[in-house]
Amino acid sequence: MISTILLLGTVCSTVTGRIGRVAGTLRRQVLWPIGRTLERLLAPIDRVLDPVADGYNRSLGPYFGEMSGLQFGVIAVSVAGLLTAGTWAPMVGPLLGGGLLRTLALASIWAIFAMSWDIQSGYTGYISFGHSALSGAAGYTTALLIVHVDPTLSIWVTGSVSVLAALVVGLLIALPTLRLEGPYFSLITFVAVLLFYRLTTAFSLLGGIPGFGQPDVFTWDPMVRYYYMAIPMLLIALALTFMARSNLGMILIAIRENEPAVSAAGLNPTKFKLWSFVLSSVPMGIGGVLLVGFTGNVDPSTFVVVDNSIEMIAIAVIGGMSSILGPLGGAFLFEVLNHQVLHGYSTPVRYLFLWLIVLFVLVFARDGLFRAIWHRLGAVRGESE
Amino acid sequence: MSVLEVDNLTKTFGGLVAVDDFSLEVDEGEIVGLIGPNGSGKSTVFNCIMGLYDVTDGEIRFNGEDITSDSTHQIVTKGLSRVSQESNPIDLYSVSENIRLFTLPNSIRSLHGGASDEEIREYAARIDIEDKLHEMPSELPHADVRRLEIAKSLATEPELMLLDEPFAGMNQAEIGALAAQIERFREDGMTMVVVDHNMGGLMELVDRVVVLNNGDFLAAGTPAEIADNDAVQEAYLAGEGL
Ligand SMILES: Nc1ncnc2c1ncn2[C@@H]1O[C@H](COP(=O)(O)OP(=O)(O)OP(=O)(O)O)[C@@H](O)[C@H]1O
Ligand SMILES: [Mg+2]
Numbered sequence: 001m002i003s004t005i006l007l008l009g010t011v012c013s014t015v016t017g018r019i020g021r022v023a024g025t026l027r028r029q030v031l032w033p034i035g036r037t038l039e040r041l042l043a044p045i046d047r048v049l050d051p052v053a054d055g056y057n058r059s060l061g062p063y064f065g066e067m068s069g070l071q072f073g074v075i076a077v078s079v080a081g082l083l084t085a086g087t088w089a090p091m092v093g094p095l096l097g098g099g100l101l102r103t104l105a106l107a108s109i110w111a112i113f114a115m116s117w118d119i120q121s122g123y124t125g126y127i128s129f130g131h132s133a134l135s136g137a138a139g140y141t142t143a144l145l146i147v148h149v150d151p152t153l154s155i156w157v158t159g160s161v162s163v164l165a166a167l168v169v170g171l172l173i174a175l176p177t178l179r180l181e182g183p184y185f186s187l188i189t190f191v192a193v194l195l196f197y198r199l200t201t202a203f204s205l206l207g208g209i210p211g212f213g214q215p216d217v218f219t220w221d222p223m224v225r226y227y228y229m230a231i232p233m234l235l236i237a238l239a240l241t242f243m244a245r246s247n248l249g250m251i252l253i254a255i256r257e258n259e260p261a262v263s264a265a266g267l268n269p270t271k272f273k274l275w276s277f278v279l280s281s282v283p284m285g286i287g288g289v290l291l292v293g294f295t296g297n298v299d300p301s302t303f304v305v306v307d308n309s310i311e312m313i314a315i316a317v318i319g320g321m322s323s324i325l326g327p328l329g330g331a332f333l334f335e336v337l338n339h340q341v342l343h344g345y346s347t348p349v350r351y352l353f354l355w356l357i358v359l360f361v362l363v364f365a366r367d368g369l370f371r372a373i374w375h376r377l378g379a380v381r382g383e384s385e
Numbered sequence: 386m387s388v389l390e391v392d393n394l395t396k397t398f399g400g401l402v403a404v405d406d407f408s409l410e411v412d413e414g415e416i417v418g419l420i421g422p423n424g425s426g427k428s429t430v431f432n433c434i435m436g437l438y439d440v441t442d443g444e445i446r447f448n449g450e451d452i453t454s455d456s457t458h459q460i461v462t463k464g465l466s467r468v469s470q471e472s473n474p475i476d477l478y479s480v481s482e483n484i485r486l487f488t489l490p491n492s493i494r495s496l497h498g499g500a501s502d503e504e505i506r507e508y509a510a511r512i513d514i515e516d517k518l519h520e521m522p523s524e525l526p527h528a529d530v531r532r533l534e535i536a537k538s539l540a541t542e543p544e545l546m547l548l549d550e551p552f553a554g555m556n557q558a559e560i561g562a563l564a565a566q567i568e569r570f571r572e573d574g575m576t577m578v579v580v581d582h583n584m585g586g587l588m589e590l591v592d593r594v595v596v597l598n599n600g601d602f603l604a605a606g607t608p609a610e611i612a613d614n615d616a617v618q619e620a621y622l623a624g625e626g627l
Contacts, residue, residue: 062497246496247489250478254486258477260437264469265487266461266541275493 017360035376042380046070064238065245070377072283082230096340101222107335108229111293112236112287113308113317114327119240120280120311122321123249124273126182130173130189131197132308134281136300137169137310138162138288139199143212143298151214159289166285167278174277178270193306202299211299218293229290233328236283240324252276253322314358320368329370387446388413388545388576389434389465394443396600403429405600406443409578413544416567416577418587418608421597422621427580428470430597431547435467436460443567447545458491466543470550470580472530474522480533481505481518487540510539512566528559534617545576553584560586583621584612596620 049069057066067075081088085104093100113135121127141162145153177188191289200206243249251272254262262269266285288303311334319330332352342350363374389411396404404426420530421427432438434445436457445453452460464541474483481502488500488508500508509515512532524532531551538546552560564586567577581587587594587608594611596603598620604611611617 101480152477164483212544243496247499248493248496250486251489251578253477254475257477258473261475261486261537263457264461264467265489266458266487267491267535268456268458270495271491 015166039380042070042377045073046380049073049132055263063245064241064276068378068380070380071374074377075252079234082234085230086226087264089226090223093340096336097343100227100340103335103339104332105222105226105229105294106339108226108233109287109290110312110315110335111233111328111331112268112283112290114319114331115237115240115324116280116283116287117312118316118321118324118327119252122275122316122323122327123244123252123256126178126185126270126273128173128189129186129306129309129313130191130196131280131284131312132304132306133189134166134170134171134284135288135291135308136193136196136200136304138285139292139303140300141165142204142289142292143207143215147214155218155289155293159286160278162292163282164288166288167281168283170277170281171274174274178273178277189309190306193304193309196298197304197306200304207299208225208381209300211297211302213297215292215294215298225294228293231282232286232290236275236286237324237328240279240283244322248272248275256322314355316359316368318361318369320371320374323368323371323374326370326374330368335371386413386449387411387439388448389578390444390446391430391434392444392446394430394433394445395417395441396426396433396438397441403503403600404433407600407602409595411578413576414571414574415593416571416579416591418584418594419578419580419597420582420584420587420589420594420601420611423582425582425597426600427582427597428549430577431467431469431549431580434460434547435465457503461541461543464542464544465547466525466538466545467542467547468534468538468549468551470553472534473536474530474533476521476523478522480509480514480520480522480525480536483522483533483539484518484536485509487537489605504610505540508536511539511561511570512536527554528556528563531555532563539570543575544594545578548577550580550582552581564590584608588612 032292045067049072053067053069056072061067082104085101089100089104113131116134117128117131121131139162142158145158145161161187166381173189173192177185180188200211201209217225218267219225244252251262251267254265254267255272259269262272291303292298315334316327318334319328320326337357338350338354342353345353361369387410388407391407391409394404394407395402398505405428407415407426408426409419409430413585419430419585424593429438433440434452436452436455436459442455444451447460447463447465450463452465455463475486478486484505485499488504489495490498492498506515506518506605509518512535514529514532514536517525517529517533527534531554535548535551548567553561555563556586567579567590579587579591584594591608595605595606596614596617597610603620604614604617606614
């Protein structure tokens with residue numbers, strides 16, 4: 001028996017040792033040279049863009065974070081790409097299975113969810129497993145207003161009330177729980193979303209499994225629909241980045257790293273945690289309203305199921321928690337993989353693959369793919385050559 | 386006038402009486418030494434003052450105002466600050482950012498307030514780590530990590546500072562330098578309570594010593610009186626001596 005265990009142990013350690021060596025060789029012989037080549041190619045671009053980035057750093061840098069020339073270039077190209085997707089996506093789309101504008105619109109909504117989750121959970125370390133309850137509250141409020149109050153209400157009325165509802169649900173969850181320790185907080189958010197799910201299916205007043213089909217989609221034009229989702233997403237990204245790069249972001253991260261130190265600094269941690277929940281709930285509500293306008297249907301599986309909450313976390317993890325822009329990138333990667341790259345496979349196979357990627361990122365790139373890329377870009381120095 | 390008054394403080398943990406009916410008064414401009422063997426309740430007294438523990442019984446007043454049930458951040462805002470026995474800087478932040486955190490206003494609307502780089506440098510300079518501002522806490526030697534803790538505390542602009550074993554783990558030269566800096570804080574108008582478990586670094590520094598033993602008040606007096614006190618000698622017999 002013992003010798004079997006010993007044998008197994010030896011085999012395991014040899015195998016893992018070999019994997020470690022292979023990984024090491026791979027890194028030295030393949031990844032590093034690629035990295036160095038890329039760096040040599042990118043350095044001149046960094047040099048060219050540095051003056052522009054410097055101008056940005058002097059004016060807006062203190063409010064949105066400083067960037068190197070290359071980082072500035074990547075952000076500029078990404079924003080331009082998102083703003084012009086209406087023209088290029090229909091041309092590129094067919095190469096990826098078609099429907100690219102639809103995927104990008106959906107990705108914008110999920111980017112809103114993932115960034116909202118991030119400013120609360122990623123920054124403070126109080127991980128919420130129940131954020132879909134917030135977007136769900138907004139979606140159901142819109143549906144209930146249309147079905148039970150007045151089908152002709154304007155989107156500005158239903159939308160504002162729905163965002164308010166998300167905020168109220170957020171505060172209902174946050175107020176009693178934020179004094180609790182992390183794990184209890186997480187469990188309660190988890191239970192909250194389970195409760196909400198059961199509520200929606202238990203009472204026909206809330207539409208049951210099929211939900212409500214009455215809300216109208218914003219538009220049937222894929223291009224217009226895309227901009228309806230992408231523009232609010234970019235504005236939310238701007239606002240949350242501004243918040244995250246301010247004192248507030250610094251304090252929220254300090255809460256995650258060392259809450260007693262925050263108290264010792266004369267800062268009230270509960271107040272700041274509550275505020276992070278407010279900053280999270282409002283865009284969650286906006287995302288919920290947009291999702292109604294995207295699907296035209298409000299039902300538990302689109303809006304509430306706990307899988308949605310977990311998917312937001314997965315997206316934030318892939319992109320890089322506590323960075324706002326990481327989760328934004330994560331959302332586009334996740335949705336493009338899901339609906340374009342893997343479109344030929346069945347839903348279970350696609351999700352199997354996506355969860356494996358999440359696992360891979362958690363094990364090998366814990367800080368997230370986009371944060372890793374960002375730092376790599378920042379390390380390219382055009383000037384020193 | 387008394388800056389700090391601790392009246393009949395009692396703190397129990399389950400059946401364990403960590404602090405038993407202990408009283409302490411600290412006057413403006415004083416440096417008071419609080420000593421006692423390991424586990425005698427010194428840190429617990431500090432934790433009660435700072436609002437980290439709910440006190441079992443007794444009252445704590447700061448500048449005449451009852452702060453017994455205030456929370457930590459309120460107490461800090463009123464002008465009390467503590468350098469804890471364990472250093473706990475935020476490893477993700479540089480020395481200067483760690484200090485800056487302690488200067489931020491307790492307001493969700495102050496998005497870009499807090500100390501300027503120049504002010505942060507001044508806090509650091511008061512404890513001689515101004516040349517380490519851009520280093521990460523994990524790169525610092527032990528003595529500098531302890532100095533960073535003091536700089537953070539200074540950054541809250543306290544009127545009264547509680548120092549829990551500031552000399553622990555320092556060599557003789559470092560202890561001398563730190564004692565001189567603490568002396569300078571006093572000249573700048575700061576009142577202080579310094580905890581240590583023996584008299585080593587305190588002898589020259591403090592005006593008055595209070596001795597705790599098993600959570601009980603044991604003795605008080607000048608450093609010389611305490612060094613000669615038989616009851617104190619006896620309490621320390623089990624340990625390593627004064
Ligand atoms: N949070 C706690 N829970 C339970 N018991 C505690 C707690 N904090 C302190 N104690 C106990 O209270 C007593 C006093 O501890 P305290 O840390 O105040 O002593 P101290 O004088 O600071 O000792 P040291 O010189 O070792 O720092 C000890 O018996 C300790 O085990
Ligand atoms: Mg102690």
